[in-house]
Amino acid sequence: xxxxxxxxxxxxxxxxxxxxxxxxxxxxxxxxxxxxxxxxxxxxxxxxxxxxxxxxxxxxxxxxxxxxxxxxxxxxxxxxxxxxxxxxxxxxxxxxxxxxxxxxxxxxxxxxxxxxxxxxxxxxxxxxxxxxxxxxxxxxxxxxxxxxxxxxxxxxxxxxxxxxxxxxxxxxxxxxxxxxxxxxxxxxxxxxxxxxxxxxxxxxxxxxxxxxxxxxxxxxxxxxxxxxxxxxxxxxxxxxxxxxxxxxxxxxxxxxxxxxxxxxxxxxxxxxxxxxxxxxxxxxxxxxxxxxxxxxxxxxxxxxxxxxxxxxxxxxxxxxxxxxxxxxxxxxxxxxxxxxxxxxxxxxxxxxxxxxxxxxxxx
Amino acid sequence: xxxxxxxxxxxxxxxxxxxxxxxxxxxxxxxxxxxxxxxxxxxxxxxxxxxxxxxxxxxxxxxxxxxxxxxxxxxxxxxxxxxxxxxxxxxxxxxxxxxxxxxxxxxxxxxxxxxxxxxxxxxxxxxxxxxxxxxxxxxxxxxxxxxxxxxxxxxxxxxxxxxxxxxxxxxxxxxxxxxxxxxxxxxxxxxxxxxxxxxxxxxxxxxxxxxxxxxxxxxxxxxxxxxxxxxxxxxxxxxxxxxxxxxxxxxxxxxxxxxxxxxxxxxxxxxxxxxxxxxxxxxxxxxxxxxxxxxxxxxxxxxxxxxxxxxxxxxxxxxxxxxxxxxxxxxxxxxxxxxxxxxxxxxxxxxxxxxxxxxxxxxxx
Numbered sequence: 001x002x003x004x005x006x007x008x009x010x011x012x013x014x015x016x017x018x019x020x021x022x023x024x025x026x027x028x029x030x031x032x033x034x035x036x037x038x039x040x041x042x043x044x045x046x047x048x049x050x051x052x053x054x055x056x057x058x059x060x061x062x063x064x065x066x067x068x069x070x071x072x073x074x075x076x077x078x079x080x081x082x083x084x085x086x087x088x089x090x091x092x093x094x095x096x097x098x099x100x101x102x103x104x105x106x107x108x109x110x111x112x113x114x115x116x117x118x119x120x121x122x123x124x125x126x127x128x129x130x131x132x133x134x135x136x137x138x139x140x141x142x143x144x145x146x147x148x149x150x151x152x153x154x155x156x157x158x159x160x161x162x163x164x165x166x167x168x169x170x171x172x173x174x175x176x177x178x179x180x181x182x183x184x185x186x187x188x189x190x191x192x193x194x195x196x197x198x199x200x201x202x203x204x205x206x207x208x209x210x211x212x213x214x215x216x217x218x219x220x221x222x223x224x225x226x227x228x229x230x231x232x233x234x235x236x237x238x239x240x241x242x243x244x245x246x247x248x249x250x251x252x253x254x255x256x257x258x259x260x261x262x263x264x265x266x267x268x269x270x271x272x273x274x275x276x277x278x279x280x281x282x283x284x285x286x287x288x289x290x291x292x293x294x295x296x297x298x299x300x301x302x303x304x305x306x307x308x309x310x311x312x313x314x315x316x317x318x319x320x321x322x323x324x325x326x327x328x329x330x331x332x333x334x335x336x337x338x339x340x341x342x343x344x345x346x347x348x349x350x351x352x353x354x355x356x357x358x359x360x361x362x363x
Numbered sequence: 364x365x366x367x368x369x370x371x372x373x374x375x376x377x378x379x380x381x382x383x384x385x386x387x388x389x390x391x392x393x394x395x396x397x398x399x400x401x402x403x404x405x406x407x408x409x410x411x412x413x414x415x416x417x418x419x420x421x422x423x424x425x426x427x428x429x430x431x432x433x434x435x436x437x438x439x440x441x442x443x444x445x446x447x448x449x450x451x452x453x454x455x456x457x458x459x460x461x462x463x464x465x466x467x468x469x470x471x472x473x474x475x476x477x478x479x480x481x482x483x484x485x486x487x488x489x490x491x492x493x494x495x496x497x498x499x500x501x502x503x504x505x506x507x508x509x510x511x512x513x514x515x516x517x518x519x520x521x522x523x524x525x526x527x528x529x530x531x532x533x534x535x536x537x538x539x540x541x542x543x544x545x546x547x548x549x550x551x552x553x554x555x556x557x558x559x560x561x562x563x564x565x566x567x568x569x570x571x572x573x574x575x576x577x578x579x580x581x582x583x584x585x586x587x588x589x590x591x592x593x594x595x596x597x598x599x600x601x602x603x604x605x606x607x608x609x610x611x612x613x614x615x616x617x618x619x620x621x622x623x624x625x626x627x628x629x630x631x632x633x634x635x636x637x638x639x640x641x642x643x644x645x646x647x648x649x650x651x652x653x654x655x656x657x658x659x660x661x662x663x664x665x666x667x668x669x670x671x672x673x674x675x676x677x678x679x680x681x682x683x684x685x686x687x688x689x690x691x692x693x694x695x696x697x698x699x700x701x702x703x704x705x706x707x708x709x710x711x712x713x714x715x716x717x718x719x720x721x722x723x724x725x726x727x728x
Contacts, residue, residue: 010637013710045712091653116581116652222710338720348653357655359703359715 007221016226017049023233027053029185030232031178031321033171034192035062035349036220042354044222054233057184057321058354060174061192063139063167064091064347065319066274071167072097075136076105078165078300085111085128087121088136095343118150118164125154125162134296137166141195144168144285145259148266151287154294165296166286169272171195172207173283177274179211183322188232190218190225193247200255204243212241219247266291275343276316315342318351325355332361391495398489398523411499412519415506416485420517428517430482432541439544443478445469446537454501454531457571458587459662462504465534467589467662468613470512474596475609475665477548478540483509484518485536490529501532512591514538546600550627552607555698558674559624559632560667562595562681563588563689565617566645569659574648583648590663595686599667602680607668611661615719617693618657620666621704622718628668632704634694634716658719668696 006012032038038058041047047056060066076097079086086102093102093114106112111131115121121135137147147164154162171192178184191204196217208215214235218228228246235242245251263285272284287295312330317323325331325344335341337356344350355361396403413422420428432442449465459467470480485505489498509516571587592611600606608628612620617639625632641649641656649656663686669677674692681687704716 008709010709010711017711043714044708044710045714046710049710049712222708226710336720357717359705359717361717 004221007219007223009223012223013046013226016223016230020054020226020230020233021051023230023237024051024053025237027055028187028233028236029055029057029321030188030190030229031057031059031186032190032218032225033059033061033175034195034220035059035065035347035351035354036194037061037190037192037218037225038351039349039354039357040220040222041225042358042360045358046222046225050229054229057186058318058325058351059189059321060178060274060277060319061140061171061195062319062344062347062349062351063143063169064089064095065315065343065350066169066174066276067092067095067138067167067343068273068275069097070273071165072101073099074297075165076100076102078134078296079105079110079112081132081300083132084300085113085124085131085133086136087113087115087118087124087133089116089138090114091347091349092136092138094340094346096340096346118147119153122150122153122159122162125159129161131161132299133162134300135162135164137164137168140169140171140192141198141263144267145198145256145262148259148262151266151291151294152262155291163294163296163299164287166267167272168267168285169274170269170283170285172203173280174274174277175207175211175215177277177280177283178320179213181277181320181322183317184320186213186321187236188214188216190228190232191215191243193217193219193224193250196245196247196251196255198256198259200253201243201245201251202253208241208243214241215243217243217245217247217251219250274319276319313342315344315350315352318344325352326360328352332356336361393489393491393493393495393498393523395491395523395525398521404521407495407521411495411502412521415499415502416509416516416519418515418517420515421519428482428484430517430539432481435541435543440541441544443473443476443540443542444537445472445540446535447472449534449536450530451572452530453572453575454497456575456587457585458567459571459589460501460504461532461534462501462506463508463589464662465505465536466508466512466514467591469536469538470514470591470593471611471613471662471665473538473540474592475548475611476542477546477596477600477609478542479597480512480514480538480540480591480593482517482539483514483536485516485534486519487521488529488533488535489521489523490531491523491526493531498532505534508591512593548606548608550608550624550629553624553628553630553668553696554607554670555630555696556671557607557668557696558671558677559621559634559693559695560669560674560677560681560690561612561617561640561693562592562665562667562687563663564640564642564645565612565661565664566641566649566656566659568662569616570645570648570654572660573652581648581651583644585642585644585648588661588663590686592663592665592686595681595684596665598680598684598687599665599677603669603673603677605670605673606677607670609668610666612664612666613662614660616656616658616660617666618655618704618716618719621716622702624666624668625704626702628696629701631697631700631702632694633697634704634706636706636708638691638693640689640691657716666693671695
């Protein structure tokens with residue numbers, strides 16, 4: 001705790017807020033990319049302490065939220081199979097597909113397990129040799145290395161009863177899509193610190209130049225976020241657009257070489273659909289040809305079903321910062337964490353859930 | 364994401380439960396026949412239950428236990444009755460087991476209305492295949508917890524359910540206590556300006572159990588706070604007779620308890636994030652899993668609403684007891700925003716603490 005205490009210090013936070021207020025002369029719209037950052041902002045109330053004129057937009061960095069209905073439907077279909085033990089991270093269990101969620105499959109007799117890591121699925125496969133174990137591999141550059149390592153171990157140990165339903169996505173193409181979209185004007189990005197700890201932040205320099213917006217690599221504590229906002233505002237007021245690292249205790253220029261190497265061996269980029277955004281070129285990872293036999297889509301090819309579009313839920317607009325959660329007509333009424341219409345109300349990183357848990361539902 | 368998974372090698376519970384009143388063969392397990400009401404049932408009662416829970420009332424082995432309360436009633440005492448179902452996985456966790464929980468859960472519910480706990484009844488739903496040594500150990504822990512809490516188990520029942528239909532063991536306990544004349548705790552007494560106190564750190568029980576769950580196990584030195592609160596609350600009520608109301612923040616954690624108080628009393632509550640006591644290791648585990656310590660379960664804490672002028676006395680009394688050393692003032696009762704719990708964040712922001720909806724799911728990264 002002593003390690004993070006300085007980053008939660010009230011005095012430092014007040015000083016940064018005052019400095020931001022002194023610096024800002026015009027309205028700016030700053031998007032925090034990661035859902036963990038959204039939760040930290042809303043939980044600590046920082047977004048409401050900022051000077052008027054600075055508006056925080058909540059970005060697409062919630063992997064559960066951006067996973068398209070088609071992929072969730074495929075997961076549900078696989079999880080319903082008698083021979084399958086289906087493993088998922090906890091917050092995916094309640095995300096609705098066309099016809100229910102994974103917890104519902106479990107309640108009706110499906111063997112659905114919550115795991116904290118793909119390596120747990122690997123262990124489970126060894127302990128349950130008669131079962132087909134499937135791991136639902138979701139997440140950004142942060143979780144992809146663990147999937148890659150589990151896939152390598154699956155291969156090197158000759159494990160035959162484990163496969164992966166891969167839905168990994170990448171941050172930079174999503175930022176590109178948001179910058180290009182007509183509906184949202186983003187003046188600056190706070191990039192997702194933990195993603196950058198894997199990938200390094202060097203490539204964000206290019207992106208800042210190409211997009212013409214400042215990109216500040218940000219952490220997750222109140223002081224981290226305020227410092228990143230301060231740096232973004234300083235750049236904006238000076239008319240600069242550069243990448244800066246405001247999270248140096250976790251993020252290096254080059255990132256984590258071992259993680260990058262594991263990803264490069266196992267995955268190759270592919271076009272991927274994002275819920276609410278549509279298909280983004282080269283925005284996902286899929287197994288390379290050498291690993292395709294442990295792809296759950298290869299192993300259970302008949303599991304694809306037609307998916308229905310959920311029309312009431314506007315999580316697509318929330319995910320690109322075009323709609324604030326509490327501006328959605330369904331927020332806090334038809335849609336609560338108990339009766340979520342979309343993933344953004346379910347996940348621990350979803351913006352709608354962040355607002356709800358901070359009591360921002362209308363009475 | 365860090366964390367080391369732990370696994371049991373097969374489905375059968377093999378648990379070290381410490382003390383065991385009578386030796387049994389290691390591989391002996393509970394079977395459906397133990398629930399048949401015949402000789403095997405009697406054997407189980409005599410070998411497992413009576414040695415651990417026995418007392419003069421239970422040992423009479425009538426269809427119902429008969430207890431004396433005439434003198435308390437004559438002094439104006441009233442009966443308090445509470446019932447609680449206990450299920451937990453794993454059955455034994457750091458700092459406790461289902462045996463202690465079955466006692467503490469019900470005893471503490473009695474204590475929260477100002478009752479002195481006196482008697483318990485216990486129903487055991489046992490899953491076929493549970494090793495008898497495991498059952499004995501758990502019942503022994505329950506017996507020790509009952510003695511420590513000053514309650515006698517005066518009636519009981521066992522049923523055995525088929526393998527795969529019982530999750531090892533479930534225990535239902537009903538508690539009977541005596542509320543002394545003159546004590547009237549309840550939401551009706553809560554006033555704006557009152558102070559809200561909690562007796563110690565939050566989230567220890569929930570995170571201790573989660574740390575040893577098969578699917579999430581992580582290495583952490585977290586121990587459940589499961590404990591009987593009768594002495595602590597007696598000390599509080601002696602030092603602060605004007606105490607308005609008490610609640611134990613079990614399932615749903617402090618967030619649920621404060622919302623219940625705000626709703627029941629029709630008042631607002633303001634708490635200070637910096638005052639909320641959470642052990643660093645618990646806070647770290649919560650962060651790793653994306654959980655909020657305010658919504659994590661406790662089994663040995665009390666939230667008290669006391670008049671402002673006696674808050675110092677109440678805190679001193681709590682801190683003088685081993686179970687209340689970390690007691691703190693959390694916040695206060697306010698006249699506005701009735702039914703709503705507001706939290707002042709460390710960095711000067713403000714948010715509302717809503718009633719948790721259900722079990723939180725650990726997040727992805």
